[in-house]
Amino acid sequence: xxxxxxxxxxxxxxxxxxxxxxxxxxxxxxxxxxxxxxxxxxxxxxxxxxxxxxxxxxxxxxxxxxxxxxxxxxxxxxxxxxxxxxxxxxxxxxxxxxxxxxxxxxxxxxxxxxxxxxxxxxxxxxxxxxxxxxxxxxxxxxxxxxxxxxxxxxxxxxxxxxxxxxxxxxxxxxxxxxxxxxxxxxxxxxxxxxxxxxxxxxxxxxxxxxxxxxxxxxxxxxxxxxxxxxxxxxxxxxxxxxxxxxxxxxxxxxxxxxxxxxxxxxxxxxxxxxxx
Numbered sequence: 001x002x003x004x005x006x007x008x009x010x011x012x013x014x015x016x017x018x019x020x021x022x023x024x025x026x027x028x029x030x031x032x033x034x035x036x037x038x039x040x041x042x043x044x045x046x047x048x049x050x051x052x053x054x055x056x057x058x059x060x061x062x063x064x065x066x067x068x069x070x071x072x073x074x075x076x077x078x079x080x081x082x083x084x085x086x087x088x089x090x091x092x093x094x095x096x097x098x099x100x101x102x103x104x105x106x107x108x109x110x111x112x113x114x115x116x117x118x119x120x121x122x123x124x125x126x127x128x129x130x131x132x133x134x135x136x137x138x139x140x141x142x143x144x145x146x147x148x149x150x151x152x153x154x155x156x157x158x159x160x161x162x163x164x165x166x167x168x169x170x171x172x173x174x175x176x177x178x179x180x181x182x183x184x185x186x187x188x189x190x191x192x193x194x195x196x197x198x199x200x201x202x203x204x205x206x207x208x209x210x211x212x213x214x215x216x217x218x219x220x221x222x223x224x225x226x227x228x229x230x231x232x233x234x235x236x237x238x239x240x241x242x243x244x245x246x247x248x249x250x251x252x253x254x255x256x257x258x259x260x261x262x263x264x265x266x267x268x269x270x271x272x273x274x275x276x
Contacts, residue, residue: 013116013118013123013124013139013140013141013142014124014139014142016090016116016118016123016124017116017124017125017126017137017138017139019066019069019070019116020092020114020115020116020124020125020126020137020225021126021128021135021137022065023062023065023066023114023126024062024112024113024114024126024127024128024135025126025128025130025135026061026065027058027061027062027065027096027112027128028111028112028128028129028130029130030054030057030058030061031054031058031096031097031103031110031112031130032130032131034054034057035054035103035106035131036106038052038053038054038103038104052097052100052103052104054096054097054103055078055079055096055097055100056079056080056096058096058097058112059077059078059079059080059094059096060080062075062077062092062094062096062112062114063075063077063080063083063094066092066094066114070090072085072087072089073085073087073089073090073091073092074090074091074092075091075092075094076091076092076093076094076220076221077094077095077096077221078094078095078096078219078221079096089118090116090117090118091116091117091118092114092115092116092117093113093114093115093116093117093122093220093221093224093225094113094114094115094221095111095112095113095114095199095221095222096112097110097111097112098110098111098112098113098127098197098198098199098200098221098222099111099195099196099197099199099200101196102196102197107196108129108131108132109129109131109132109195109196109197109200110129110131110196110197110200111127111128111129111130111197111199111200112127112128112130113125113126113127113128113199113221113222113224113225113226114126114127114225115221115224115225115228117224121140122140122224122225122227122228123139123140123228124137124138124139124140124228125137125138125224125225125226125228125229126138126225127199127200127203127225127226127229129197129200132200133147134146134147134200134203135147136151136203136206136225136226136229137229138225138228138229138231138232139232140228140232141232142232143232143233144206144228144229144230144231144232144233146203146206146207151206151207151229151232151233152233152234153205153206153208153233153234153235153254154208155254155256156211156212156253156254156255156256156257156258157190157211157257158257158260159188159189159257159260159261159264160188160189160190161190161211162189162190162211162212162253162257162261163189163190163191163192163193163210163211163212164185164189164190164191164192164193164210164211164212164213164214164261165192165193165194165195165201165204165205165210165212165213166178166182166192166193166194166213166214166215167194167195167196167198167201167215167217167218168194168215169216169217171273173273174216174217174273177269177272177273178216180268181265181268181269181270184264184268185214185261185264185265188264189212190211193210198213198215198218198222198223198226198250199222199223199225199226200226201213201226202223202226202227202229202230202237202252203226203229203230205230205233205235205252205253206229206230206232206233206235211253211254211257212251212252212253212254212257212258212261213250213251213252213253214249214250214251214252214261214265214270215249215250216247216248216249216250216270216271217247218245218246218247218250219246219247220246223237223245223250227245227250227252230252234254235252235253235254235258236251236252236253236254236255236258237250237251237252238250238251238258239251239271240262240265240266240270240271241266248271249265249270249271251265
């Protein structure tokens with residue numbers, strides 16, 4: 001897409017979604033091609049919170065492609081931080097490799113996630129998991145799709161029959177508290193799954209591959225695109241007590257099950273790292 005075309009489509013979420021999908025697909029091919037033999041380049045919050053050379057390379061590619069098409073936009077990326085835009089119209093939220101530890105170990109459960117934010121709302125997004133062969137896309141008010149097929153969830157099961165996905169942070173104190181929360185939740189649901197990529201886990205709910213998801217410690221780029229996929233498929237994506245999803249807590253589930261899972265998590269201090 002030429003820069004002029006990108007500027008002209010500033011208010012068109014479908015064009016933003018198409019750009020996100022193309023860019024994530026290209027970035028995913030580059031990352032998949034370089035996965036073999038990749039090593040740790042750096043760490044962030046803890047020694048287990050790793051960054052690979054490919055994380056940075058992929059984010060640089062994504063930024064380049066987005067700004068070639070839309071030079072006035074802002075970009076917020078996990079590795080490179082925020083790059084202000086010239087016109088204040090659209091901000092892109094980028095996770096170059098969601099599931100970096102999976103990627104480092106040669107596993108398939110990782111994805112490139114790109115969302116477009118306009119006027120404070122996520123209006124378009126794409127999550128591409130190249131090793132799984134899955135491409136998720138969504139446009140605000142126009143539905144979500146996996147590999148071109150529309151996504152729509154059915155009625156949520158009772159908690160005792162719900163398969164619940166979750167994830168864990170990197171800080172040892174937080175992980176210990178998350179383990180205590182898990183001990184309380186596990187006997188009250190069908191089972192627990194931990195895939196290692198929040199974006200894939202959340203998107204998988206829209207396909208019926210799990211019934212609910214919760215996690216403390218997610219950043220904006222972890223769930224921005226996937227959250228739109230989930231919402232457009234009929235799921236609730238929120239935090240505790242009416243708060244927006246994010247670092248304190250993210251819960252994703254269908255109506256009915258959402259309220260039940262929220263009721264389990266709220267009294268457990270699931271939005272804290274435990275008692276001092």
